[in-house]
Amino acid sequence: MTDSSIDQSEYDHRAVRRDFVFGELHRAELLPDPVAQLQGWLTAAQAAGNFDPTAMCLSTASAAGRPSSRYVLLKHLDARGLCFYTDSRSRKGRELAENPHAALAFYWPETDRQVRVTGRIERLPDSDAEAYFQQRPIKSRMAAAASEQSTPIADRSVLEARFREIAERYPEGDVPRNPAWGGYRLVPEEWEFWQGRPSRLHDRFVYLPDADQPGAWRIQRLMP
Numbered sequence: 001m002t003d004s005s006i007d008q009s010e011y012d013h014r015a016v017r018r019d020f021v022f023g024e025l026h027r028a029e030l031l032p033d034p035v036a037q038l039q040g041w042l043t044a045a046q047a048a049g050n051f052d053p054t055a056m057c058l059s060t061a062s063a064a065g066r067p068s069s070r071y072v073l074l075k076h077l078d079a080r081g082l083c084f085y086t087d088s089r090s091r092k093g094r095e096l097a098e099n100p101h102a103a104l105a106f107y108w109p110e111t112d113r114q115v116r117v118t119g120r121i122e123r124l125p126d127s128d129a130e131a132y133f134q135q136r137p138i139k140s141r142m143a144a145a146a147s148e149q150s151t152p153i154a155d156r157s158v159l160e161a162r163f164r165e166i167a168e169r170y171p172e173g174d175v176p177r178n179p180a181w182g183g184y185r186l187v188p189e190e191w192e193f194w195q196g197r198p199s200r201l202h203d204r205f206v207y208l209p210d211a212d213q214p215g216a217w218r219i220q221r222l223m224p
Contacts, residue, residue: 020196
């Protein structure tokens with residue numbers, strides 16, 4: 001039942017739209033390596049003015065199949081997959097422990113491009129997590145030490161008090177990494193590159209493992 005006193009028209013977004021006019025994508029332009037293709041699009045997004053091109057939506061699911069999504073930052077990628085870092089005690093960390101399959105999605109409105117990647121998740125070695133943790137700004141390390149991510153807290157003042165305590169305990173910034181804070185790699189099983197086009201006749205291409213050539217990918221155009 002809805003409250004008739006509320007003007008529902010102010011929540012109606014069906015008329016909000018724009019056309020996609022920034023580019024087009026042809027099969028001949030696609031690189032055989034999806035990692036190189038993604039890196040090229042990341043570089044283009046940054047050049048087009050996107051101030052957070054490595055932001056990606058990470059979707060996970062519990063053992064029961066209930067999904068959840070949030071944005072994380074891509075930190076490095078290579079032929080093995082796409083890597084990010086987080087607290088394993090967070091909701092995403094708990095779900096990845098229960099169900100080690102996930103999906104990533106990038107979207108850059110400046111270029112009308114989207115990339116989706118699905119695959120299995122593996123933990124990065126502690127040595128990788130430690131190396132990246134020590135590269136982070138001091139206050140980011142302090143925040144990671146002060147927060148047990150996704151745990152309920154009474155109010156912000158409690159969190160800020162924990163942060164001050166960490167700062168006082170480690171004034172030189174030598175904050176130890178909690179073993180719960182670590183890295184993950186999504187090992188791709190499928191990639192999709194999407195380019196917005198006018199009249200919603202978008203270009204979509206999927207990369208799938210090539211059964212005839214281990215380590216290679218076959219590329220297929222999809223209807224929009």
